[in-house]
Amino acid sequence: MQLHLTSGGVLVAGVDGINAAETVLIAQRKYADLKHRQSQIGLTIPEAFVHGIRHIGYLSNVDAIAELIDNSIQAYSQRVDLVFGYDGSVSLKKPSQPAVVDDGHGMAPEMLRLAMMWGGTHRENDRAGLGRYGYGLPSSAVSIGRRFTIVSKVAGGQLFAVTLDLDALDAGKYRNSAGDVALPSARRARLPAFINEYLRRTFPEGWHSGTIVVIEKLDRLDWATTLGIRINLVRHFGVTYHKLAKETAIHVDSHRVLPIDPLFLTPECEFFLLDEDRAQSLDRIDIKVRNPAAPGQEGQISLRYAWLPPSFGAIDKTRDAVGLNANARFPILKDYHGLIFSRNGRIIDVQSRVPWTVFINNDRYIRVEVEFSASLDEMFGVTTTKQQVSVSTAVWHALREAGLPKAIEHLRGKVRSAKLERRSVGGQRQDPTGLEEISKRLVQVPSHRPVRTVPLFTRDGVSLDLRPSDRHPLFNGTASKIETSRALRALVGQIINRASSSGGRRRSDYECLLEDWSDVLTRTGITDAPQILGSTDE
Ligand SMILES: Nc1ncnc2c1ncn2[C@@H]1O[C@H](COP(=O)(O)OP(=O)(O)O)[C@@H](O)[C@H]1O
Ligand SMILES: [Mg+2]
Incomplete structure (x- = not known):
């Protein structure tokens, strides 16, 4: 050519x-x-840039929402909530407007527009907190929906808001007469009804300052139902922010996020006292490292280590933590499997492959956390979205020198011998998932009494919809506590049977249903039912 x-x-x-x-x-x-x-x-063509950035960066909606939570924590909020608004256009179970609401210091109107822009930050390259690039807020919002609004109020001030709508951007509505994209400045604002209602309920004394980010036109939502979102987020944020839980109380859909230490070494954290099993720690190691890219700042790395007894994730301690015998700790063992990286007290990544070893399934019972200060960001290869590390050779070297490979082998040895010991004590097991036994126990009805089979529901003759049957003691007010409990057992047993015989989405839907029931029953005070439901916590 x-x-x-x-x-x-x-x-x-x-x-x-x-x-x-x-x-x-x-x-x-x-x-x-x-x-x-x-x-x-x-440097960029605004429309193309915004569309591009929607698709890069956040691995999931959870990580995007976490970015907004970071901002709220950094704004000295005592409380931050993920609140859901519904317009019923999709389904009443699926939110159409997720909003992150905090009671932090808020933003002055002239900051609002900058906060909406990429690169707008008052803390550029700051290493003391969680944010430093000025990308988090807009990138996370557009990674979920095509429109977002930031509303804010400083103490003694008024409510102001700015909105970015990608459809309007595409239609050229933000271009001024010179053809430049100019975002509108902040305007006095009123809050959507669902947020007003939430603020009234949550801050009876008044909401004095804070920031609200509302996301709309949700075209990139990876969640199916509010319940699914809540279960997932409460656990995820519980781990991510467990060291910061004292600073800011996080709530998802009015449910408090309780701190979960993925090493299970913190007595105040969830699941520490779940049963008699305890994590065993090795001594913590602190090392100091210099980052050539941030001269004058010495960075700190701390290594925390723990190993867990083999029955740590199991309900029935004589059987393996599989299927319905997995307890509430088990999902944490599974999801945080490998080296856990924490930056300035916030978990940002887990890696199961390190230069000298790969973490296999059995290694779920060894726990290692690498906590580092943000002054070492370049050396840990922290991405702008703070969801990943790409550790430099220099850091791996420092970790090796600090004894990390040896410690991992030591922990593996501990787990191995604990397993051998357990095997020599325990006998041969049948029914490894425990499903059979649990379902038998649940649907059991004593045989000395005739079984009354009054259906739980009737079908409406016209609409064919199901509704609770007034003939059933559970709904006509005649049920004794024993009858109630028996009916619930049978019902829960059926749901568990369905859950265990289906897979994927369906299975998790059934599990969500059980969680829902668990909540309702706890509130109504029927005490033995939650205990049954607890066994489905997988
Ligand atoms: N919840 C909030 N409360 C007060 N100010 C905020 C809040 N969220 C964002 N801001 C302001 O907006 C700026 C941009 O936020 P962001 O895009 O996440 O970048 P970064 O956190 O890296 O600074 C922040 O630097 C801060 O000044
Ligand atoms: Mg930020």
């Missing part, structure tokens, strides 16, 4: 490709001309 100069002085492909190439070049020149007239050529 030949290359030659066109009359315009541009290098293009030779004879065979000249038309195609020239067409492209002409189109390119036209486009550049237009953009030049529009925006004096900045």
